[in-house]
Amino acid sequence: MTAMLNIKDLRAYYGQVQALHGLSFSLNEGSLTTLLGANGAGKTTTLRAICNMVRSTGAIEFEGKPLSGKSTENVVRLGIAHVPQGRGTFTTMTVEENLQLGAITRNDKKGVVADIERMYEHFPVLKERHTQQAGTLSGGEQQMLAVARALMLRPRLMLLDEPSFGLAPLIVRELFKILGKINREDKVTILVVEQNAQLALELADKAYVIETGRIVMSGSAAEIANNEDVRKSYLGY
Amino acid sequence: MELFINQVLAGIATGAIYACMALAVVMIYQAIDHLNFAQGEMAMFSTFIAWQLMQWGVPYWWAFLLTLAFSFAGGIAIERMLFKPLAKAPVLTNVAGFIALFAIVNSVAGLTWDFTIKQFPTPFGSSPFLGSQLISTHQAGMIGVTVGLLILLYLFFQFTRIGLAMRAAASLPESARLVGINTSWMIALGWGMASAIGAIAGILIAPVVFLEPNMMGGVLIYGFAAAVLGGLTSPLGAVIGGFLVGVFENLAGTYIPGVGNELKLPIALALIITVLVLKPAGLFGRPIVKRV
Numbered sequence: 001m002t003a004m005l006n007i008k009d010l011r012a013y014y015g016q017v018q019a020l021h022g023l024s025f026s027l028n029e030g031s032l033t034t035l036l037g038a039n040g041a042g043k044t045t046t047l048r049a050i051c052n053m054v055r056s057t058g059a060i061e062f063e064g065k066p067l068s069g070k071s072t073e074n075v076v077r078l079g080i081a082h083v084p085q086g087r088g089t090f091t092t093m094t095v096e097e098n099l100q101l102g103a104i105t106r107n108d109k110k111g112v113v114a115d116i117e118r119m120y121e122h123f124p125v126l127k128e129r130h131t132q133q134a135g136t137l138s139g140g141e142q143q144m145l146a147v148a149r150a151l152m153l154r155p156r157l158m159l160l161d162e163p164s165f166g167l168a169p170l171i172v173r174e175l176f177k178i179l180g181k182i183n184r185e186d187k188v189t190i191l192v193v194e195q196n197a198q199l200a201l202e203l204a205d206k207a208y209v210i211e212t213g214r215i216v217m218s219g220s221a222a223e224i225a226n227n228e229d230v231r232k233s234y235l236g237y
Numbered sequence: 238m239e240l241f242i243n244q245v246l247a248g249i250a251t252g253a254i255y256a257c258m259a260l261a262v263v264m265i266y267q268a269i270d271h272l273n274f275a276q277g278e279m280a281m282f283s284t285f286i287a288w289q290l291m292q293w294g295v296p297y298w299w300a301f302l303l304t305l306a307f308s309f310a311g312g313i314a315i316e317r318m319l320f321k322p323l324a325k326a327p328v329l330t331n332v333a334g335f336i337a338l339f340a341i342v343n344s345v346a347g348l349t350w351d352f353t354i355k356q357f358p359t360p361f362g363s364s365p366f367l368g369s370q371l372i373s374t375h376q377a378g379m380i381g382v383t384v385g386l387l388i389l390l391y392l393f394f395q396f397t398r399i400g401l402a403m404r405a406a407a408s409l410p411e412s413a414r415l416v417g418i419n420t421s422w423m424i425a426l427g428w429g430m431a432s433a434i435g436a437i438a439g440i441l442i443a444p445v446v447f448l449e450p451n452m453m454g455g456v457l458i459y460g461f462a463a464a465v466l467g468g469l470t471s472p473l474g475a476v477i478g479g480f481l482v483g484v485f486e487n488l489a490g491t492y493i494p495g496v497g498n499e500l501k502l503p504i505a506l507a508l509i510i511t512v513l514v515l516k517p518a519g520l521f522g523r524p525i526v527k528r529v
Contacts, residue, residue: 053411072414073417073420084411088412093404097401100398104405
């Protein structure tokens with residue numbers, strides 16, 4: 001089986017500081033993969049490198065095509081949606097405008113209208129608030145909006161950067177349930193970066209563990225969840 | 238009472254021009270976080286282009302439209318050649334760039350068309366508007382064109398896809414790129430539009446202040462004042478600020494003894510400083526809160 005996303009020997013830099021030290025991994029089409037790691041391990045940098053938002057070397061291939069040298073917006077136009085840390089909500093615009101922005105590269109007007117309705121089915125709270133300024137939404141609602149905005153692209157691959165951050169446990173469970181549904185029903189390949197290892201491992205079918213800019217462990221989510229070291233370091237029991 | 242109404246209406250008419258300049262300044266400020274000191278000179282140059290076209294026998298409204306197209310393209314060209322390379326440069330480098338642009342445009346205009354004052358035609362005439370002595374037809378035309386322009390801009394930004402993309406790029410460039418918006422071209426487009434709006438302001442005010450390379454100096458200061466008064470983060474605020482400054486300037490000149498024409502400008506600026514002391518983000522601006 002060929003991988004949808006193939007990353008080889010990825011190194012990334014912030015100025016003089018190197019954040020990734022030769023990272024390699026791959027994602028299978030239709031999979032739901034999680035990238036685990038502590039603060040500062042390089043999880044966010046990995047996602048940012050995929051979208052060319054940070055200076056990096058190495059090879060990143062999406063569906064056989066190299067991504068290096070492409071601008072962020074052109075990477076996105078290939079069908080890679082990125083839900084950034086902090087959600088990236090357009091806070092001064094309405095909920096509906098945020099959804100329209102998610103589909104700004106699409107030319108099928110009818111499809112966009114239908115997709116907005118579909119998002120309102122996935123996330124009924126967004127429908128209730130569709131004329132409201134997005135900045136007035138609660139953290140959980142803004143995260144739902146960020147996921148919905150990313151889905152409006154009709155992505156082939158979705159990258160999520162700590163979607164659980166700052167959310168109540170109940171909301172996180174609800175959000176992860178929706179992510180699982182999107183993965184199964186809409187056939188969107190998902191890579192989710194998480195500090196909340198327990199929930200992420202319940203959701204994912206494959207997992208990688210990253211430490212100081214390198215992949216130190218990989219396997220099925222179940223294997224990783226049962227690994228002694230992972231349990232001690234990330235699950236806390 | 239008639240004097241009062243007359244002064245208010247005249248203030249609204251010049252205020253319309255300040256509003257256009259303020260809007261042009263705010264559009265570029267929103268896109269690149271810098272004040273374009275050369276906005277007035279760009280508008281003056283555009284006005285000379287319109288004048289030159291009319292000298293060659295092009296009818297007024299054709300000259301108007303051609304000038305807008307030229308200014309739009311010129312604004313984009315200036316952004317691509319001068320300010321795109323400076324995008325990541327420090328603030329002072331950008332300021333130097335704006336001053337250079339100011340000086341270059343001013344001298345090129347002076348060299349090409351010399352510094353003598355020229356008459357600029359008005360398509361509206363200068364007879365009393367609808368038989369009333371309160372306002373001239375040209376002043377009414379200034380207000381009409383500006384209001385029409387503002388409505389068009391509002392519709393563009395609220396209801397078109399590219400308007401939405403431009404707003405997104407200005408408010409959160411990184412998120413905008415993540416939904417696939419080419420933010421760099423949105424900035425260029427903002428420059429083009431700002432330049433065209435400035436051209437409209439220049440063409441409308443030229444019959445009043447007469448055409449010469451330094452014609453926009455005072456106008457731009459009022460435009461800046463209007464933008465700051467309304468809030469540099471709010472296009473609507475800038476427009477309202479423009480009208481307020483225009484009206485206030487006229488009323489101060491008329492009613493405060495000893496002010497007259499010479500002291501109008503300092504009085505208007507004093508008002509603005511007062512407002513800013515009380516409300517630093519401007520009347521309609523949003524204070525920028527950064528999470529740390």
